[in-house]
Amino acid sequence: MIERAELHDAAQKAFPADRLKPEREQSWKLITGMGWLLLPLSEDAGGLGLGRDASAALHFELGKVLSTAPLAPALLTLQALGAAEDSLAGKTGWIERASAGELVTLNLLPGSVAENALRLDGTLPAVPDADIASHVLVCVQGLAALVPLNAGTVCITERPLWDESRRLFDVALNGHPVAPDLVVARGDAAHDLAHRLHGELQLALAADCLGGAGAALDMTVEYLKTRKQFDRPLAMFQTLKHRCADLKTQVVAAEALLWTRAVDEHATVTDLGALKALASDVYRFVAEEAIQLHGGIGLTEEHPISLFMKRAMLNLQLGGSLDHWRERTGRQALAALAN
Amino acid sequence: MSEDTHLEELRGQVRKWLDANAPKGWRDAYKAMTHAQFAQAQRDWFQTLVAGGYAVPHWPAGLAPGSGRSLAEQKVIYEELARADTPRLLLSFVSTYHAASTFLECGTEEQKARYLPAILEGETWCQGFSEPNAGSDLASLKCRAERKGDVYVVNGQKVWSTMAQYADKCLLLVRTSSEGAKQAGITFLLMDMKARGVSVRPINQIQGDQEFCEMFLDEVEIPVSDRVGEEGKGWAVSQATLSSERGLTLMELTYKMRGALWRIAGLIRSNGLEEDRGVLRDFGQLVARCDSACAIADQFLQNRIDGIERMGDASIVKNTYSRVLREYALLGLRVGGIGEQYRAPITYGDLTTGNLMADFMNSYAWTIAGGSEEVQRNILSERMLEMPREPKNWVL
Numbered sequence: 001m002i003e004r005a006e007l008h009d010a011a012q013k014a015f016p017a018d019r020l021k022p023e024r025e026q027s028w029k030l031i032t033g034m035g036w037l038l039l040p041l042s043e044d045a046g047g048l049g050l051g052r053d054a055s056a057a058l059h060f061e062l063g064k065v066l067s068t069a070p071l072a073p074a075l076l077t078l079q080a081l082g083a084a085e086d087s088l089a090g091k092t093g094w095i096e097r098a099s100a101g102e103l104v105t106l107n108l109l110p111g112s113v114a115e116n117a118l119r120l121d122g123t124l125p126a127v128p129d130a131d132i133a134s135h136v137l138v139c140v141q142g143l144a145a146l147v148p149l150n151a152g153t154v155c156i157t158e159r160p161l162w163d164e165s166r167r168l169f170d171v172a173l174n175g176h177p178v179a180p181d182l183v184v185a186r187g188d189a190a191h192d193l194a195h196r197l198h199g200e201l202q203l204a205l206a207a208d209c210l211g212g213a214g215a216a217l218d219m220t221v222e223y224l225k226t227r228k229q230f231d232r233p234l235a236m237f238q239t240l241k242h243r244c245a246d247l248k249t250q251v252v253a254a255e256a257l258l259w260t261r262a263v264d265e266h267a268t269v270t271d272l273g274a275l276k277a278l279a280s281d282v283y284r285f286v287a288e289e290a291i292q293l294h295g296g297i298g299l300t301e302e303h304p305i306s307l308f309m310k311r312a313m314l315n316l317q318l319g320g321s322l323d324h325w326r327e328r329t330g331r332q333a334l335a336a337l338a339n
Numbered sequence: 340m341s342e343d344t345h346l347e348e349l350r351g352q353v354r355k356w357l358d359a360n361a362p363k364g365w366r367d368a369y370k371a372m373t374h375a376q377f378a379q380a381q382r383d384w385f386q387t388l389v390a391g392g393y394a395v396p397h398w399p400a401g402l403a404p405g406s407g408r409s410l411a412e413q414k415v416i417y418e419e420l421a422r423a424d425t426p427r428l429l430l431s432f433v434s435t436y437h438a439a440s441t442f443l444e445c446g447t448e449e450q451k452a453r454y455l456p457a458i459l460e461g462e463t464w465c466q467g468f469s470e471p472n473a474g475s476d477l478a479s480l481k482c483r484a485e486r487k488g489d490v491y492v493v494n495g496q497k498v499w500s501t502m503a504q505y506a507d508k509c510l511l512l513v514r515t516s517s518e519g520a521k522q523a524g525i526t527f528l529l530m531d532m533k534a535r536g537v538s539v540r541p542i543n544q545i546q547g548d549q550e551f552c553e554m555f556l557d558e559v560e561i562p563v564s565d566r567v568g569e570e571g572k573g574w575a576v577s578q579a580t581l582s583s584e585r586g587l588t589l590m591e592l593t594y595k596m597r598g599a600l601w602r603i604a605g606l607i608r609s610n611g612l613e614e615d616r617g618v619l620r621d622f623g624q625l626v627a628r629c630d631s632a633c634a635i636a637d638q639f640l641q642n643r644i645d646g647i648e649r650m651g652d653a654s655i656v657k658n659t660y661s662r663v664l665r666e667y668a669l670l671g672l673r674v675g676g677i678g679e680q681y682r683a684p685i686t687y688g689d690l691t692t693g694n695l696m697a698d699f700m701n702s703y704a705w706t707i708a709g710g711s712e713e714v715q716r717n718i719l720s721e722r723m724l725e726m727p728r729e730p731k732n733w734v735l
Contacts, residue, residue, distance in 0.1 A: 221724050236727045241720035246658075248719055253659045256634035257627070274627040327616055329623030334613060337604035 004057045010034065011061030017215065020066050020304050021165045024129075027069035032101035037074055045082040045095055052200065053262035056207040060258075063211025066165040066307055070103055070129040072204045076197050077104040077137045080144065080184055083193060088146075089181035104146060105133040108201065108318045113173055115140045118180075120147065120173040126318060130156045130169035137184065138173070139194035146182040147173065163310040195269060201319045202272035206258055206279035209315050213251045213279075213286040216308035220244065220290040223305075227295075240293060247286050254282045270325075270332045277325035283312040346415050353419040356391050361423045366692065369426070370684040374541075374549050377687040378505045381430035382461055388428070389459050393420075395435050397587075399443065403459055410644045417587045421594035429550070429688040430463060430502050432588075438464035438510055440583030441527070445568050445576045450529070454508075465506035467497040467530065467554055468577065475714045477512075478521045478574060482556065484513035484528065486570070490560040491515075491528060493536075496553065499708065503552035504541050506532050511561075512577055515570050527573035527580075529565040536560075546700035547685055586643060586656060590636040592690060593660050596667060597629045599691035603667070606674045618674055625663075625670050632663045651723030654715035661705035661712060664690060668699035 014030055015022060031037070039054045041047020048054075055075050062071055081094050081104070088094065098104055105127050113122035120138060127136055135146040136154075149156060153176035156169045185193050221244055224235035234240055261267045261275045287309035291298035298305050316322055362368075362384055369377055388394035392405025396416055400407025408416070428435070439458060442451045458464070473480040482495025493513055503509070509530040516524030530537070536559040541549035568576040603622060612618045639656045642648050672679050672695045679695045686692040690701055706712045720726045 221726065225726065233727060236729055238717070238729070241724075241726045242713065242716040244724055244726065245654075245716035245719035248724060249655045249658050252655050253631045253635040256638045257631040260630075260634040260637070274623060274630070277624070278627045278631060323616075323620055326620035326623035326627075329626050330619030330621070331623075333600065333622060333626045334604050334607060334619070337601040 004053055007039075007054055007057040008061055011058055015062060015065045015067065017064060017218075021068060021307060022065060024068040024167075025132075027067060028101060028103075028132075031069055031071055032099075036071070037078055037099040037101070040075055041078055041082050041095065041099065046092075047078075047082070047099070051263060052203060053259065055200075056203055056258065056262040059204045059207035060211035063208035063311075064215040066212065066311055068165050068167075070105060070133070072201070072208070073105040073108075073128050073133075074098070074103055075204070076200055077106055079200065080104075080106075080137055080193055080197060083189075084184045085186070085189060087180065087183040087186070103129060103133040104135045104137055105130055106137040106139075106197070107171070108168075109320075111138075113138060113140050115143050115178070118178045120145075120176040120178060122173060124171040124173070125159075125168075127156075127169045127171045129167055130171055131158065131167065135182075136171050139190065139197070142187050142190050143178070144184040144186075144190040144193050145178045146184060147171075147176055147178075148182075151176060153177070161310075161314060163307075163314040165307060165311055166314065198319070199267075199269035199272045202269070202276040202325075203258075203262060205315055205319050206272070206276040207262075209276070209279035209283035209312065210251060210255050210258055212308050212311055212315075213247075213283040214255075216283075216287050216290045216305065217244070217247050217251060219305060219308075220247075220293050223294055234293075243289060243293065247289055250282045251286060254279050268332070270328045273320060273325040274329040276319060277322050277329070280312065280316045281322055283308075284316055287312040342411070346411060349412055350415050350419060353393065353416055354423075356393070357419060357423040357425065360387055360391055361425045362387075365426050366686050366689070369686045369688065372687070374687060375505075378430055378502065381426070381428065381688070382463075384426055385428060385431045386461065394428075394431075394459070395439070397436075398439060398455075402455060410640065413587055414590070414640050414644070417591045418594065421591045421598065424595065424598060427588075427591070427595075427688055427690075430505060431458075433466050433501060433506075433510070434458045434462070434464040436583045437466055437580045438508070441510060441567055441576060441580045444579040445527075449564070450567065454529075462508060463502070463506045464508045464510060465500045465503040465532070465552075466580075467500055467503075467509045467511040469499045470496055471498055475711055477577075478525065480512055480514060480525065482511075482513045484515050484526060484561070486515070486563070489563050491526075491563065491566070493528070493530070493556045493559040493561060495556050497556070498542075498551075498553040500539075500552045500554055501550060503532070503539050503554060504549070508532060509537075509554070510580060512573055515573075522574040523571055525573040525577070526570050527567040527576040528561050529567065530556075530559065530561050534559050534561070544700070546697040548687060548697075548701070550688075550704070586636065586640045586653065589656050589660055590633075590640055593629075593632045593636040593663075596660075596664060596691050597633050599667075599693070600626060600629060602691065602693045603671050603674065606671060610674055610676055610678075612674055621670055621673075625666055628663045628666060632659045635659050649723065651719045654710075654718045654723075657705070657709070658712055658715050658719075661702065664702045664705055665699070667691065668695055668702050671695035672699055 038047045039050045043049040078098050084091050107124035107127045109126040111124035113120055135148050138147050153174050155172040158169050225233050227234050290305050294305050297303045395403045395406050396408035396413050398406035442454055470480050484491040484493045511528045511530045513526050514524050515526040536557040538555045539552050542551045636656050675695050683694050685694055685697040
C-alpha cells in the first residue's frame with residue numbers, strides 16, 4: 001500500500017519547486033511514465049485502487065509548481081471509464097490507452113449541451129487541453145458519452161486565459177450524433193457519475209489551490225528575508241511578519257480540512273464544494289497579499305509571483321464559483337440543522 | 340485488540356456514562372444562577388467526573404480514578420464531552436492542568452503528596468502570573484518577594500486570575516532579583532489564598548461576567564517550603580505550567596462551536612432569512628470555517644499523539660478557533676437583528692451560549708487571553724516561518 005507521504009515525495013522529485021510552469025508535453029510524459037494515472041483506478045480495472053486522497057496529494061504537489069499538464073481531467077475521465085457500462089465498446093482498451101496518456105477531457109463548468117434523439121447540440125465551456133485530447137466526456141441529463149474531438153460536428157475554440165499555466169477551450173457540438181458504442185452510462189447511472197465527478201473535481205481544485213497557496217507563501221517569506229530596506233530585512237518588520245503569520249494560519253487550517261475531507265467517504269458533493277470554496281478563497285487571499293508583499297517586482301512579468309494570482313483567480317471560477325458553493329453549503333447546513 | 344477497537348470501546352463507555360451522568364438542562368440552570376452558585380455547580384460537576392474516572396485522565400496512572408490515559412484516549416473522552424455538550428470545567432481547569440503538571444514536573448515529593456490528592460477533593464487553584472504591566476511581556480513582572488528566614492514576604496499586584504475569587508491556592512510568579520536577564524530573577528511560589536494580606540477583587544467584564552480577578556498582595560508571607568524549583572528558576576517552572584494543556588480544551592471548544600451552529604440556523608429561520616442568498620452564503624462560509632477549525636484542532640492533537648508537532652502549530656489552532664468564534668458571534672448578531680440587542684441573562688462559563696452579544700464580547704477572551712493573537716503571530720512568524728526577530732536592546 002502506497003502511503004500518501006510517498007506520493008508527495010515522488011511528486012516533489014519529479015516536479016521540483018524551483019521549476020514553475022513546467023512545459024506541458026514533457027510534464028504529461030513524466031506523469032504518465034510515473035504511472036500516476038493508474039492510482040485511483042480500481043484494482044479490477046487494472047489500477048492501484050488508491051483512495052481519493054492519493055489523487056489529491058498529486059494535485060496538491062502539481063499545484064505548487066503551477067502544473068500545465070491535464071492531470072485533473074485525465075483522472076476524472078479515467079474514473080468515468082472505469083465505471084463505464086458495457087455499452088462502451090472495448091472498455092479495457094479505453095482504460096489502457098487513457099492510463100497510458102491518451103487524453104479524454106471534460107468541461108469544468110456546466111455547459112448548454114442538450115440531447116435530442118441521440119444528437120447533441122450546444123457548447124461545453126472550460127474544457128482543458130482539448131487540443132491534445134482525443135475525446136471529450138459529455139454528461140447531459142441521463143446520458144454520459146464520449147465525443148471524438150476530430151468529428152465534423154465538433155468545433156473547438158481556444159479561449160486565451162490570463163492564467164498562463166493552463167489552456168481552456170470551448171467545445172461546440174452541432175447536432176453531433178452519439179455513437180452507441182461510445183456511451184459510458186445512461187439514466188440514473190449517468191446522473192450518479194456526473195454527480196461523483198463534480199465532487200471529485202472540487203477536491204482536485206481544492207488541492208491545487210492549497211498547494212499553490214503554500215508555494216506562493218513560501219516564496220513570499222523567502223523574498224522578505226532577502227530584500228533589505230532601512231538597513232534590515234523586510235522580514236524583520238512586525239507588520240509584515242503578522243501578515244505572513246495570518247496567511248500561514250489560513251493555509252494550514254484549510255489544508256487540515258482538505259486532508260480530512262479527502263478521506264471522508266461520507267462527504268457530500270456540497271461538502272467538497274464547501275472545501276473548494278474555502279481553499280480557493282484562501283489561495284486568492286494569499287496570492288493577492290503575495291504580490292503586495294513583493295512590492296514593485298511583483299508587478300513585473302519577470303517575477304513569477306503573479307502567476308499564482310492568475311491561477312487562483314481562475315480556480316475561483318472553475319467547478320462553480322464561491323457564491324455558488326457558499327450558498328449551497330448554507331442551504332445544506334440549514335436543512336441539516338433542524339431546530 | 341487493535342488500538343482503534345480499544346478507542347471505540349472507550350468511546351462507548353464514556354458515552355454510556357455521560358448519558359447517565361451529564362448534567363441535563365444546565366444551560367438554563369446556569370442562567371438563573373448567581374456567580375457563586377455557578378461556582379458550586381462547577382464543583383459538583385467536577386466531583387461527578389472524579390467519581391466517574393473522567394476528571395483527570397491525563398494524570399499518571401495510579402494517582403486518581405481513571406488516570407493514566409494516553410493522549411489518544413483523552414482525545415476520545417473530550418470528543419464525547421463536546422458531543423454531549425457538557426459544561427466546560429472552568430473552575431477546576433487551572434488545578435487539574437496547570438497546578439498538577441507543575442507539581443508533577445517540578446514539585447518535591449512532599450508537594451505532590453500534599454497537593455495532588457487535595458485537587459481531587461476539590462481544592463481549587465488559580466494562577467497569579469499576569470500583572471497590570473506584565474501581559475504579553477510576562478517576564479517583566481514586578482511582584483516582589485523578599486526572603487526573610489523561612490518565609491518569603493510578597494508585595495505586588497496580579498491580574499486576570501481566572502476564578503480566583505473561589506480559589507484556595509495560587510500558583511504565583513514573583514521577582515526575587517532584579518539582576519541579570521529579566522527571566523533570571525523570577526521565582527515560583529505556592530500561595531494560600533486565605534493568607535493574611537491577600538485581597539481578591541473580581542473584575543466586572545463587559546458582558547456582565549466575573550470570570551477574572553485582580554489580586555493585591557500586601558506583606559503576604561509564604562513558607563519557603565512552598566517554593567517550586569530553586570529561587571530564580573521560576574521561569575522554567577512556569578513554562579512547564581503553561582505547556583500542560585495539550586490542545587484538548589481547544590478541540591473541545593471547537594467541536595462545541597461546530598455543534599452550536601444550530602443556533603445561527605435557528606435565527607436565520609426565525610427571522611425569515613431562509614431565502615436570503617447573502618445570508619445563506621455567509622452561513623455556508625461560517626460552516627466551512629467551523630469545519631476547518633475542527634479539522635486543524637483534531638490534526639494538531641493527532642500530530643501530538645504521533646509525536647510530530649511543529650513549533651507554532653498550537654498558535655495556528657488558537658488563532659483559528661478564536662477568529663472563527665468571532666465570526667460565529669458576528670453572523671449571529673447580524674441575522675439576529677435587534678432581538679440580540681435586548682439585554683438577556685448570560686450563561687456563565689460557556690462561549691457559544693446563544694446570547695450573541697455576550698458571546699461576541701466573550702470571544703475576545705480567546706483573542707486576548709492565553710497569549711494574545713498578536714503574540715501568537717510573533718511565535719508563528721519567528722519560529723515557524725523563521726522570520727528574524729527585531730534587534731534586542733532597543734531603548735525608547
